[in-house]
Amino acid sequence: xxxxxxxxxxxxxxxxxxxxxxxxxxxxxxxxxxxxxxxxxxxxxxxxxxxxxxxxxxxxxxxxxxxxxxxxxxxxx
Amino acid sequence: xxxxxxxxxxxxxxxxxxxxxxxxxxxxxxxxxxxxxxxxxxxxxxxxxxxxxxxxxxxxxxxxxxxxxxxxxxxxxxxxxxxxxxxxxxxxxxxxxxxxxxxxxxxxxxxxxxxxxxxxxxxxxxxxxxxxxxxxxxxxxxxxxxxxxxxxxxxxxxxxxxxxxxxxxxxxxxxxxxxxxxxxxxxxxxxxxxxxxxxxxxxxxxxxxxxxxxxxxxxxxxxxxxxxxxxxxxxxxxxxxxxxxxxxxxxxxxxxxxxxxxxxxxxxxxxxxxxxxxxxxxxxxxxxxxxxxxxxxxxxxxxxxxxxxxxxxxxxxxxxxxxxxxxxxxxxxxxxxxxxxxxxxxxxxxxxxxxxxxxxxxxxxxxxxxxxxxxxxxxxxxxxxxxxxxxxxxxxxxxxxxxxxxxxxxxxxxxxxxxxxxxxxxxxxxxxxxxxxxxxxxxxxxxxxxxxxxxxxxxxxxxxxxxxxxxxxxxxxxxxxxxxxxxxxxxxxxxxxxxxxxxxxxxxxxxxxxxxxxxxxxxxxxxxxxxxxxxxxxxxxxxxxxxxxxxxxxxxxxxxxxxxxxxxxxxxxxxxxxxxxxxxxxxxxxxxxxxxxxxxxxxxxxxxxxxxxxxxxxxxxxxxxxxxxxxxxxxxx
Numbered sequence: 266x267x268x269x270x271x272x273x274x275x276x277x278x279x280x281x282x283x284x285x286x287x288x289x290x291x292x293x294x295x296x297x298x299x300x301x302x303x304x305x306x307x308x309x310x311x312x313x314x315x316x317x318x319x320x321x322x323x324x325x326x327x328x329x330x331x332x333x334x335x336x337x338x339x340x341x342x
Numbered sequence: 343x344x345x346x347x348x349x350x351x352x353x354x355x356x357x358x359x360x361x362x363x364x365x366x367x368x369x370x371x372x373x374x375x376x377x378x379x380x381x382x383x384x385x386x387x388x389x390x391x392x393x394x395x396x397x398x399x400x401x402x403x404x405x406x407x408x409x410x411x412x413x414x415x416x417x418x419x420x421x422x423x424x425x426x427x428x429x430x431x432x433x434x435x436x437x438x439x440x441x442x443x444x445x446x447x448x449x450x451x452x453x454x455x456x457x458x459x460x461x462x463x464x465x466x467x468x469x470x471x472x473x474x475x476x477x478x479x480x481x482x483x484x485x486x487x488x489x490x491x492x493x494x495x496x497x498x499x500x501x502x503x504x505x506x507x508x509x510x511x512x513x514x515x516x517x518x519x520x521x522x523x524x525x526x527x528x529x530x531x532x533x534x535x536x537x538x539x540x541x542x543x544x545x546x547x548x549x550x551x552x553x554x555x556x557x558x559x560x561x562x563x564x565x566x567x568x569x570x571x572x573x574x575x576x577x578x579x580x581x582x583x584x585x586x587x588x589x590x591x592x593x594x595x596x597x598x599x600x601x602x603x604x605x606x607x608x609x610x611x612x613x614x615x616x617x618x619x620x621x622x623x624x625x626x627x628x629x630x631x632x633x634x635x636x637x638x639x640x641x642x643x644x645x646x647x648x649x650x651x652x653x654x655x656x657x658x659x660x661x662x663x664x665x666x667x668x669x670x671x672x673x674x675x676x677x678x679x680x681x682x683x684x685x686x687x688x689x690x691x692x693x694x695x696x697x698x699x700x701x702x703x704x705x706x707x708x709x710x711x712x713x714x715x716x717x718x719x720x721x722x723x724x725x726x727x728x729x730x731x732x733x734x735x736x737x738x739x740x741x742x743x744x745x746x747x748x749x750x751x752x753x754x755x756x757x758x759x760x761x762x763x764x765x766x767x768x769x770x771x772x773x774x775x776x777x778x779x780x781x782x783x784x785x786x787x788x789x790x791x792x793x794x795x796x797x798x799x800x801x802x803x804x805x806x807x808x809x810x811x812x813x814x815x816x817x818x819x820x821x822x823x824x825x826x827x828x829x830x831x832x833x834x835x836x837x838x839x840x841x842x843x844x845x846x847x848x849x850x851x852x853x854x855x856x857x858x859x860x861x862x863x864x865x866x867x868x869x870x871x872x873x874x875x876x877x878x879x880x881x882x883x884x885x886x887x888x889x890x891x892x893x894x895x896x897x898x899x900x901x902x903x904x905x906x907x908x909x910x911x912x913x914x915x916x917x918x919x920x921x922x923x924x925x926x927x928x929x930x931x932x933x934x935x936x937x938x939x940x941x942x943x944x945x946x947x948x949x950x951x952x953x954x955x956x957x958x959x960x961x962x963x964x965x966x967x968x969x970x971x972x973x974x975x976x977x978x979x
Contacts, residue, residue, distance in 0.1 A: 275450075277443040283578070287403035305450050305622045306560040330399045331348045338479070 266296065269320055271309040271327065271337040281332065285309060288326050294318030344395050351392045355436040361385035362429050382425035389432030390416050406582040411605045414585070418602040419931065430932040431606060438939030442615075445946040449623045449953065450563075456629060457556055459531045464496035465489070467540075478547075485543045489534050498550040499541035501526045506537020559629045562637045563622045576613075584608030607919045607934040612941040616908030619949035624901030627955050632884035633894040638905075640880045644864045644895065645902035646845050649799040650792060651836060651858070653850040657868055657888070658802060658814060663692050663779040665700035666760055669751045672772040680705040681729050682765045682773060685722050688712055693763055696777045715739070719763075730766045742766045748774065761810065782888050786818050791892035791957065795899065799844075803827045803835060833857040847881075849891065866891070896957040904952055908945040915941040 276282070282302045289309065290297050294317025301310045313323065320339050328334055347354070361381045368377025390413060397409035412435050419428035447454075464481050465473040465488040473488045478496045481487065486502065489495055495508070507519035510532045519535050522528055528541055531552035547553055584605060592601035621638045628635045635641055652658050672678055683704040686694040710723045718739065719732015730740050734752060737744065744752070751774055755762055760776030789800055801822040804811045808825035815823030824835065832848075836858055839846045848855070848862035859865035859879050867879035868886040883890045919937060923929045 275443065275447060277439060277446055283405045284400050284403055284407065287405055291403060303560055303564045304618060305563040308560070328345075330403070331345060331396065333345075 266312050266341070267315045267320075268299075268312050268340045269310070269323060269337060270340075271311075271324065272335045273307045273309065273327070274333045274335060276304055276307045276332070284330055285327055285332065288330055289323065292318055292323060292326055295323070347392050347395060351436060352440055354388050354392060355433065355440060358385040358389045358429065358433045358436070361388070362433060365429070379425055382429040383420070386416060386420055386425060386428040386432055389429065389436060393432065393435060406585060408581065408609045411581065411584060411588075411609055414588075415602040415605040415931065418598055418605075422598050424599065424931075427931045431935045434932065434935040434939055438935075438942060441939075441943055442946065445943065445950065446619070449619055449946065449950050450626065451953070456559065459494070460552065460556070461494040461496040461530060481543055481546050483543050483546055487541050487543060489528075489539050489541060491534055491536055491538060493534055495528045495530055495532050495534065495541070497530050497541075497543040497547075498545040498552075499528055499543045501528060502540045502542050504537060504539035506539050507535045509533040509535050555629075555634070558634060558636065559625060562635060562640075563625050564618075581608075603923065603929065603931050603934060606931045606938070607916075607923060607929075609935075609938050612908070612912035612915060612938075612945045615942060616912045616945040616949070617905050619946050620901055620904040620908055620952060623949045623952035624897060624904070624955075627953050628894065628897055631893055631897075632887055632890045633897065634882040634884065635894070635898065636880050636882075640864060641898045641901050641905075643845060644847065644881065644898040647797060647847045647864060647895070648844040649801060649839055650797050650847045650849060651801045651803055651832075651839070651862065652820075653803060653832070653848075653855050653858075657782075657849055658785055658818065659779040659781050663696045663761075663777050665696055665775050666778040667755060667758070667776040668700070669748075669774045670772065671745070671748065671774075672767070672770070676705070678765065678767060678772045680707060681724050681727065681767060682731060684709050684724055685712075685720055685729055685731050688722075689714075689720060693761060693777050697763055697775060700775070727768050731763065733762055734764065737764050737766060737771065740766060740769070742769055742771055744771060781814065781817065785888055788889050788892050789818055789820070792895060795892065795895050797895070801839075803832045829855060829857055833861050836861050866894075893957045897952075897955055900955050901952055904949060908948055911941060911945055911948070 273285075282304055286300060286302050289295060289300050289302075289311055292313075294314040296312035296314070299310070299312035302308075303310070309327065311323070313320075320337055324334050324337060362385050365378045365381030365385070368374045368381060393409050393416070394413045397407065397413040400407040400409055412431070416428045416432055419425075419431065461478050463475050464478050466476045466481055467486040467488070468474050481497055487496060487499065491506070501522055501524050503524060505521070505523045508522050508528060509519050510529060522539065527544075528539070529552060530545075530550035545551075548557060587608065588601045588605040591604050592598055595601070617638070621641070624641060625635050625637075635644075670678075679701050683698060683701045684707045686697045687706065688709055707724045712720060712722045714720055715732060715736055718736035719730065721728070721730050721732075721736075721740070723729070730736060730742070734744075748771055752762060755774065755776035758776065758778070760778050763775045763777060764771060765773040765775075792800065799822065800818075800820045801824070802811060802815055802818075802820050803824050804814075805825075805827055808823075811823045811825040814820075827835070832855065836846050836848060840861075840863070845863045847864040847866055848858045849866045849868065850859055859867060864881060865879040866881040866883065868883050868888070881894055883894065915937060919929070919934055923934075
């Protein structure tokens, strides 16, 4: 299990949160309960199974929604 | 393509503003409906593009967002050929989003300032022994790093060699430089003001004290109170409900214009953003002022506090009893002090520690036949002399005659609030010492400020004897004082207060008081920023600074009030818009969008006021505090 912290460009609308949350939770290999979108810090935190999904795939899902990613960090949890 | 359009949102907004201006110029300047329509249609289509993309993305992940409402409304307006409305509404929506972004960044500025203090790079010792600059993420525990003058310490570590002065303001809020030598701990985010040091990395990245503080503040800013979670759930269903309402209106009245107006008016903007914006500003203000507030639930609870319970030692007092005054009556001072030190060495009583600290190096002798007199002191034999160390009661019991001079000194010391330690050798009084624990600087004013802020009861609970506690309570104007309290007595007392329906905050040092900290409605830890207390409490006063407490309370009160104001503004706006839609005839889509965006800006600006919150008068008190320094009271252990 890996732990990802993804820093996004500043989020402005609270409905962005819902969008990102639903998108990330909809991916395979994501620990759904661990998904946390921080509005003010504009960060996404989630645990994921590195065998089922890569950090690049998670990043792509978020970027496809139109939220550019500044940087992401992965740690083993 | 999608991303390109979204990135150019601000440009689109500008172009659409110019097109709208051009259109109106065409219509009223040269009376050309062709220019008017052409310009406005272009503006509408340009403007709706980024909104429609966002709406599409939201629908893809099954979210009915505001973008969806606006897209449908604008499409409807274009269909009924009301280009004026469609152009103005899209422009206002984009412009509002732009302003929202700008002002929101302001409310987040406090935490941003903090994160910008995070070190980016480090000089790491490579295998060949040379130092090389690397990204801070590439530093691991046990790496050896070089910190140069003016640089930020990249990790938490221990000094291996060199020395210097560090500014630890980012951790403790205290800007006076601290001297560090070999073996000292250094913290990430602090600045080396002079010297050069080599350190060994103990904790890196998010595990450093600095990383934990940032994480904590970030999480606090996004934490939600029960009320907010309700609003969140509400808005999740609210937006789809507005959509359904719009469709119903259209089906029943066959009035598409009215239906799309409903869609625009129903946007829930200010309601969703109002409370978080107060929260983020309030917590940001706290973080900048040495007060860590852990989330909006804490803010709500603390703002309603009735009773604040203090631990005495280490909270109201510095927690380090010292010999404040002494008098000698014999001739052989060195010998007597040697006896005294030898006896006190046997004891672990706090007063004994203070005495030993005062004497320092002494000639220690073998102590025999030590007898502890409960509530009195110690009697022992050294080199055939009978030594009695203890209070006045012990001296009377030993039939030691106190001269007039001694009695006068005893009275004077007691009046100063000292605990007394008398030493007699072979029945003659030789030394009198007065020991005190100092009350923290300015605590009295701070307590008065708390009372002014509406705290009803200020209670001190202490393990000390009742007499000492009473003196502190009287000096500080506390409402209640209880001594002889064990940690479990303290938590039982808090439980009793809570059973009486009071909201109780407990202020302690977080180590031995953890049951009380956990049990109280609000646990406030006096933390040096490095304590575990950061994790366990609801509020942390950085650098153990008691004077931040009134600021913390005032801030939570203002923040809670600010949240209520924002809810009232948001709900009020929706109510006014809907009633005027039903009863008035001046309402249309553009005005609705204008009011809607304006209300969002109003709640953000209202929230931003909290960033500048400052408790009245707390700046001017610095001189008073210096004066207070002189006023010391008894509070020996």
